[in-house]
Amino acid sequence: MFKMRKILFVLAIITMILSSCSKDSSDSVVFNGLTIKKADLPNKLNWNDARAAATAAGPGWRLPTKAELKIMYDNRNAIGGFNIYTGEYWSSEELNANSAWICPFGTFGNVTISKSVLGNVRPVSYTHLTLPTTPYV
Helix, strand or coil: CHHHHHHHHHHHHHHHHHHHCCCCCCCEEEECCEEEECCCCCCCECHHHHHHHHHCCCCCCECCCHHHHHHHHHCHHHHCCCCCCCCEEEEEEECCCCEEEEEECCCCCCEEEECCCCEECCCEEECCCCCCCCCCC
């Protein structure tokens, strides 16, 4: 009986993990626990406006980190909608009060640039895996 409960618990965990890695049926997609909007926000924005617009997408939405931009770049074809010719995407990471990191999707790399420059915005949210609170016995 103990062994069967343990097996069922493990199967439940595996099912939750697999379901958290699948495509979302809404306007976003999930990769490696990172929920990514399927489309850029309609206008290019400076960094301060980009940060505000990303958080205005709803609870938990924000600009991606540099590492998250790499996940987005690596999966850009599956996610879709990225502009590789004029696609410079803002990161949430700042260099200093006047500069932040931006990632050109045509040649991937992270560069610092003035926060007043206009860049693309693709909000992200971290998908948390919720585990059962009842331990198996």
